[in-house]
Amino acid sequence: MKVSTMITSVGAAGIVVLGVTMAKTNPQQPQYEEYAAQKLTTYLKTDFCKKTPNFLQNLIQFNCDKLIDSANPQIREIIAATTKRQNYIVFSVYTTDLKIDNLIPGYKFETVGAFETFYTYKAEQQ
Numbered sequence: 207m208k209v210s211t212m213i214t215s216v217g218a219a220g221i222v223v224l225g226v227t228m229a230k231t232n233p234q235q236p237q238y239e240e241y242a243a244q245k246l247t248t249y250l251k252t253d254f255c256k257k258t259p260n261f262l263q264n265l266i267q268f269n270c271d272k273l274i275d276s277a278n279p280q281i282r283e284i285i286a287a288t289t290k291r292q293n294y295i296v297f298s299v300y301t302t303d304l305k306i307d308n309l310i311p312g313y314k315f316e317t318v319g320a321f322e323t324f325y326t327y328k329a330e331q332q
Contacts (some may be wrong), residue, residue: 228296233319235291238300241324242289242315243282246304250274296320305332 233241255270274281289302297320305312316328 225296228320231322232296232298233322238319239282239286242285242302246281247274247278
């Protein structure tokens with residue numbers, strides 16, 4: 207057997223193994239919803255809550271972190287309702303259009319999921 211044929215065969219087998227591995231580890235929608243809810247909760251706690259004036263928090267006995275923790279199931283429901291998944295078998299692209307009402311700015315997130323991991327490559331305010 208020629209060396210070039212052997213290298214081609216090994217390369218083809220490697221591509222098949224990679225494809226099967228990617229297909230088996232392509233994350234599903236519930237995993238994305240958990241990821242997105244965790245990311246959004248972290249953002250709200252570290253950015254939004256820090257911008258809430260202290261006098262407002264003291265005036266109404268407002269604990270932003272606890273409020274966000276208690277709203278986690280609703281956050282996940284909103285993400286589930288506003289997300290579309292494009293499944294390409296070996297990876298998925300999730301597009302979330304987070305628009306609650308006209309008074310609050312909307313956001314659009316695009317995330318790729320592969321190898322049981324997510325990478326958000328686009329996040330923009332609309």
